[in-house]
Amino acid sequence: MHDIDTKMTGRRARWLAGMALGALALSSQAQAETLQGALAKAYENNPTLTAARAGQRANDENVPIQKASGLPSVGASVDYQENLVIPGNSFVAPGRVLSAGSQLSVPIYQGGAVRNAVKAAEYRVEAGQSDLRATEASIFSQVVGAYMDVIRDQAIVQLNQKNVAVLKTNLQASSDRFEIGDLTRTDVAQSQARLALAEGDLRGAEANLIRSRENYVKLVGDAPVDLQPPPALPNLPQSVEDAVAIALNNNPDIEAANQRINASRADIGAARAARMPKLSATLGGGYNNNLHSIPAGNTVAENTTKSAAAGLSLTLPIFQGGRPSAQVRQAQSRSSQAIETYVATERDVIAQTRGAYAAWQANERVIAATEQAVGANALSLEGVRAENSVGTRSILDILNAEQEYLNAQVQLVSAKRNSYVAAFSVLAAMGKAEARDLGIEGGALYDPAVNYRRVRGQIWDWADDPKPQQQATDTRSIPAADASVPAVEPLPQQ
Template sequence: MAETLQGALAKAYASNPTLTGARAGQRATDENVPLQKANGRPAADVSGSYSESILKPTISFTAPQRTVNAQAQLNVPIYSGGTVRNGVKAAKTRVAAGQANLRGTEASVFSQTVAAYMDVIRDSAIVALNQANVKVLDVNLQATNDRFEVGDLTRTDVAQSESRLALARSDLQIAQSNLITSRENYIALVGEAPDNLEPPPQLPGLPANPETAVQVALRDNADILAAQKQREARHYDAKAAKGGVLPRVSAFTQAGYTNYLHSLDSTALDANGNAVEGPQINKQAVAGVQLTIPLYQGGRPAAQVRQTQALESQAIEQEIEIERGVIAQTRAAYASWQASLQTIDSNQKAVEAASLSLEGVRAENSVGSRTILDILNAEQEALNARVQLVSARRNAYVAGFSLLAAMGHAEADDLGLASGTLYDPMVNYDRVKGKWFDWDYGAAPMPVATRTVDTLPQNANVSPETAQQP
């Protein structure tokens, strides 16, 4: 069965390790939100101990021989100078930035997959063209030898035919090597070997001019959106750092229990004046509110604020840098796409002209007005024109897809992949953002991407359909 570009993209979307690894990294970023929220939640702990006195102090007559002790403590933050609130906002903003980066990774993987898909189609056609050229030159050489035997041609004509055939075979070997490389690269991206790839569909939503492309890119490009969110997160970091000089208020409660296990040497008198064993159990509980007012911390808070402000300034400059790069990338992709379309038209005319020229040279050779070298040159020109046409078609499609990627419109939603296969990063975020339980570890990691160690080494065989010259 033939493979479509949409099918290849769906396979890469589901099992490409770059993409599945980026999703795992985004899930790790999601956990920063509950981590920051934990700083503002109550903390409770219980401790216990058992001690046995090996050597009693010589000056103490009441030291217990053994002791069981238990303590419980609850601490509830009330006000932390805004560090928790701004820390949570920064974490949420970084989640949004990570989701935008995930979109960018998705577009990058799709761009690589489209290029690999078109590389296989191009190199398969080039191999087929070179195979056909070798067959033609082989027939020419046989015909040249036959005419040489009857004295119609010279040894020079035979040598020229032999030379062109040897060069054609060398070109065929190079083309076959390139095809194998393209097929192996396709496997690395898609996870399966390419099998009878169908021509790609028309690309939707290509802009009419570079100005429109840039406007769309500035609005929808994932890299720009991620840079904007990173800048916002740095702003919240700076606000959180300023809370280091503000008062902190927390409520606490403690409870303790001590049992001397009847080993405490203490006596007391009862109502009748008789000596009895003193109490062997001690209980205590306390609750209160704690206020901490920082007075001087060696300049640490100010340094942290200045540091976060510098990082925010860096994020602002990086946003501008990314914006510049996206604008340049979009304009360059548009220019490359337009140039490739014009190249296709030119090469199509060149193929038609070269084919007509080859027919004319052969006809003129049959009446003696053209030499064997003229035929060989015409055949080489026809081959070069067809190879350039195949390459131009590949370049135009890849440039068009790169333009869509720069505009932010080369993601799963834009490409019409089945909705059931789409990965929604919000599902994991909504699942973990409000978790409280300390033992909710989640499932053990398992591989998602498929391995290619069992795939067979690729060859340079092409199907009969591919062998049809464009």
């Protein structure tokens, strides 16, 4: 029995050795998914991202809305009146009247209100475009995390499945040796206890895998099928100083905060315009037709009349109860708020960049150390089993060595996941984690400037867009996730 156990020691060690090093790589299948493919699906179908695009299109409309206040306006009216009772002493009152009129109003000077309001709207469009970039990077970061979570948790389930299989074999061997009096009941009980704990750990790992797969579905809109190892990330910085310098120049949150400062300053100018005179020109005309309802022979009134008038209107505010100065002070305070928000945003970006860079570097070191630990634990397990076969090690020593080997493998796959996600977070903080930077597969990238150029000069009152339609895909038809993984290789035969 000792010889059999010694042979199985080497077989099991060879069978488990290298598992952690290949835990992030899954077998290639016809429906294999890549990280770029997952990002492309999220880019096209994630509802948070498609909603943010719609919100930015709504933001674009503030520019033509503000421009409209400085453009001419034309109105027309038509009235028809039937006089049911005509006073007895009225000899010229018509029985019915049809009247029509029109008026053209042209703003000439509004104290800078329109100019500043348009500038503020344009700055907020630019801020919104930067916000959309930030949303895109945030969604991509979440997708990368979900993608790596599925790979990690699937690897951990596989590791736990193999650990359970090994412990079952250990239990069977311990039971056989107990039958021949080579081991005690305590040894068998220890093997049973460790197997029960391992099965519990497996159930927990399976629950984590299901949760990760469901989170992937939520973000990507499709079930994760045979996720492939992720590619190397581009444009990673050489130092934390480089990362921070790039982030300060390119982070979309900083750009958005800066544009909001500009918008708030334009708001101050728009508020001051309330104290300025306003001048506009008007042109109007009218037409009345009594529809031959004036009594015949009346020479005083005519059945048809026409009119036209043109003029200038000057409004000069003198006293408004302090409203204009309050609005100016309010706009100034909001500008101060925007400035402080910019500083806070800059601080956040610096902290996020440095923290993500530190996490990335730390996990790279963890990977290197854990790879050594995996190899050392594999040799240790083999040695403990060999020593047990000659009576110098107990069953508990074997169980502990197996647990340490499993823990090292789990730590390795977790460190690989953490390192990749942290590195991607560095790119996101640097403003380098958007579709244009990552080579997203599929059609043309969404450009928010296209819609802005389309609508910014639109002055036609009937230029509606098509009826809104759902853009993101729903996930009702996707089956609930399970914890299935590629089949675990059977134990080597004795």
